[in-house]
Amino acid sequence: MEWVTAVFIPQAKLKVSGNTLRIFIWRCIAVQFGTLMIGAGVLFMAAPTLSDWLKLEGAVAALQVYAIVMFVEGMGRVFRDQILACLLLQAAGQISQMVRNIFMLIFVFLIFQKDAWRTAEGLAYAELFASTSSLIIAAIFLFQYLKSCRDDPASDPDWHLPSWSKMLRAGRNAWLSNLANMSWGGQTVILLVTRLIGVEATAPMGFARNLSEQIRRFMPMDFLLGVIRTLLVARFLEERSLSKLGIRVGLIFRINLLFLIPLIILLIIRGDEVCSILSGGRYESAHWFLIGWLGVLMAWAHHRLTDLMAHILERSGVTSRISILLCITPLFLYCAGRIQHWELLFFTLFIAESIYSYLVLRNLRTSGWQYRLYWLGLGKLSLLAIVALVIGSLFQMGEGIVSILLSMGIITLIMLIGVMLLKAWSPEEKSLLSGVVLK
Numbered sequence: 001m002e003w004v005t006a007v008f009i010p011q012a013k014l015k016v017s018g019n020t021l022r023i024f025i026w027r028c029i030a031v032q033f034g035t036l037m038i039g040a041g042v043l044f045m046a047a048p049t050l051s052d053w054l055k056l057e058g059a060v061a062a063l064q065v066y067a068i069v070m071f072v073e074g075m076g077r078v079f080r081d082q083i084l085a086c087l088l089l090q091a092a093g094q095i096s097q098m099v100r101n102i103f104m105l106i107f108v109f110l111i112f113q114k115d116a117w118r119t120a121e122g123l124a125y126a127e128l129f130a131s132t133s134s135l136i137i138a139a140i141f142l143f144q145y146l147k148s149c150r151d152d153p154a155s156d157p158d159w160h161l162p163s164w165s166k167m168l169r170a171g172r173n174a175w176l177s178n179l180a181n182m183s184w185g186g187q188t189v190i191l192l193v194t195r196l197i198g199v200e201a202t203a204p205m206g207f208a209r210n211l212s213e214q215i216r217r218f219m220p221m222d223f224l225l226g227v228i229r230t231l232l233v234a235r236f237l238e239e240r241s242l243s244k245l246g247i248r249v250g251l252i253f254r255i256n257l258l259f260l261i262p263l264i265i266l267l268i269i270r271g272d273e274v275c276s277i278l279s280g281g282r283y284e285s286a287h288w289f290l291i292g293w294l295g296v297l298m299a300w301a302h303h304r305l306t307d308l309m310a311h312i313l314e315r316s317g318v319t320s321r322i323s324i325l326l327c328i329t330p331l332f333l334y335c336a337g338r339i340q341h342w343e344l345l346f347f348t349l350f351i352a353e354s355i356y357s358y359l360v361l362r363n364l365r366t367s368g369w370q371y372r373l374y375w376l377g378l379g380k381l382s383l384l385a386i387v388a389l390v391i392g393s394l395f396q397m398g399e400g401i402v403s404i405l406l407s408m409g410i411i412t413l414i415m416l417i418g419v420m421l422l423k424a425w426s427p428e429e430k431s432l433l434s435g436v437v438l439k
Contacts (some may be wrong), residue, residue, distance in 0.1 A: 002082055003174040003311045008327075009086035010233045015159040018152035025146065031171075032078045040071035054194065060404030065124035073131040073240045076100070078347055079138035081373035085226020092141035093226065100134035177307070180323035183354050185329050186213070186293065189345070192330070195336045205342070207279055210291035212297060215263065221256045221301045222297070228252060229308055236312050242369040245312065249305045250374055251429045256301040257381055259421065260294055262412045265343060265389050267291050268397070270404060277401060280322050299353035306357040310364060318363045325359075326352055377424045384418035 005028050012021050047063035057166075076096070084093040107126035111118050111414075139392050161167075182188055186209050194202045236245050267274060271287025279286065311317050329352045336345035361371045383398045395410065396402050418424075 001028060001035075001078075001171050001174075003307070003316065004028065004171045005082045005086050005309050006229050007156065007170070007314075008161060008167060009411055010171070010230050011085060012161055013236060014234065014237070015153040015154065015156040016161065018146075018149035020148040020154070020161075025142075029075075029078060029083065033075065035076075036071045036074040039074075040067045043067035044071060048172075052310045054191065055199070059120065062120040063123050065121060065128060067130055069124060069128045072128060072135055075132050076135040076138060079142055081134060081226065083142055084138060086231060087142075087231055088227070089141065089145060090226060090262065092145075093138065096138035096141065099137050100130045103130035103133055112198055112250075144310065168313070170311065170316045173320040174307075174311070176320040177316075177323040180320070180327050181303075181356075183327050184333060184349060186296075188302075188330070189333060189349070191339050192333060197340065198332075204283045204286040207283045208286040209293055211275075211286075211290055212276065212293035215260075215294065216297055216300075216336075218257055219259055219297070219301065221252065221304050225304075231314055232308060242366070245309065246369070246371045247428045248424075249309060249371070251425070253305055254374070254377055254424070255301050257298060258415060259413070260301075261385050262300055262388070262408065262415055264291055264294050265270075265385060265392055265411050266404070266408050267294070269392050270387060270407060273399065274404060277404075289342065291427045292342065296346060296349045296353060297358070299350050302357045303353050308358045310360055313364060315364055318360050322356055322359045322363070326356055363414070374426045377426060380422045380424040381415075381419070384415050384422065386416065388414040 006022075007029070009025065012024050016024075044067035044102065046062050047060045050063060050331070051059045067275065079094040080096045082089070084096075100361070102124060107123075107130070190202065190206050190209055201264045221228070231246065232248060244361060267287050267290055270288065273426045275287045275290065276284040307319055309318055330347045333345060336342070336348055358374060364371065392407055395407075397406055
């Protein structure tokens with residue numbers, strides 16, 4: 001349903017009356033309310049079995065609370081990340097997210113005062129409270145907006161929303177694709193490795209994966225997803241230009257790389273120190289795992305954009321077919337985990353993400369258009385990364401957080417200046433960058 005709302009809510013906002021938009025949005029919410037309720041119920045009842053299978057003693061209560069969190073936080077994301085984002089009400093979504101973050105920060109402060117709260121179950125209750133508060137705030141903002149536009153007339157009375165059968169077909173394809181993608185996703189990898197080598201041995205990899213998830217949330221592709229996705233849909237509806245859509249997608253992809261590359265360079269140079277500070281000295285060696293996860297994120301950023309193009313072009317069936325085809329990936333992950341060859345494991349994840357994007361985009365091409373990456377620009381970014389790595393290695397200014405931040409600043413500055421000097425954008429992309437990137 002995330003892709004149904006992403007593609008059709010912007011269209012409905014531009015075309016239909018305020019009352020029709022209101023009805024459509026509440027129906028989208030109702031569909032997801034039902035499916036999340038079913039999922040949470042299944043997880044709640046399966047908690048004892050999961051606890052035994054994963055060898056997590058005493059985790060039943062925590063898993064059951066997290067089943068409720070799954071429902072509440074899931075609905076919060078429906079309101080915040082889907083509906084509000086698609087209506088370009090990012091400020092409301094950010095306030096809702098901020099409320100959740102504030103409550104979690106309060107909990108983090110309190111657990112240093114009360115040792116009894118430092119449990120998985122305590123964390124689950126904290127997340128439940130924070131998610132509930134965030135959901136209430138998001139629902140209030142949405143209700144106010146829909147009330148204010150209820151009497152707005154339709155800008156195009158002859159335009160009608162596609163049938164629910166067509167929209168749910170797109171939703172089904174997205175669901176099958178996401179379900180298949182989960183078979184080689186980060187959470188599945190951690191569960192698989194935990195099963196193979198135990199909880200304690202998996203801890204550094206899990207710590208690195210959690211850090212990479214925090215970084216992912218601030219990547220342009222994820223942090224600005226609502227804006228990027230909505231504006232790409234709106235611009236394509238207006239222009240109907242496949243070439244311009246491809247140019248914008250390629251540009252956004254390299255902007256994500258420009259965000260990730262300095263982080264990876266810093267971790268190569270001073271990763272052990274970074275992970276030591278962030279983990280209190282427990283997981284100093286986790287920085288190579290973190291580099292692996294961030295490398296996978298580079299390919300994942302294009303995976304996300306590939307899905308966006310497929311749904312905008314109403315070719316969502318391609319994503320589900322390719323995803324199901326790649327369900328063989330967990331077999332390779334199992335083999336890599338079995339022999340504890342972690343470089344092979346991350347390489348497998350990177351290749352799976354890359355193959356997915358390649359095969360989907362190959363199926364999206366038409367007789368007059370084919371999506372192409374700007375390889376010269378990617379080559380220039382790679383060259384800049386090598387230069388930044390060498391300079392960053394030569395100029396390390398002491399130890400500590402301040403020194404790490406200075407190193408990060410120098411690396412980022414080298415990358416930004418280099419991009420301007422080497423002109424890492426194509427002429428078509430420059431025309432977009434001269435004004436508003438997505439305009």
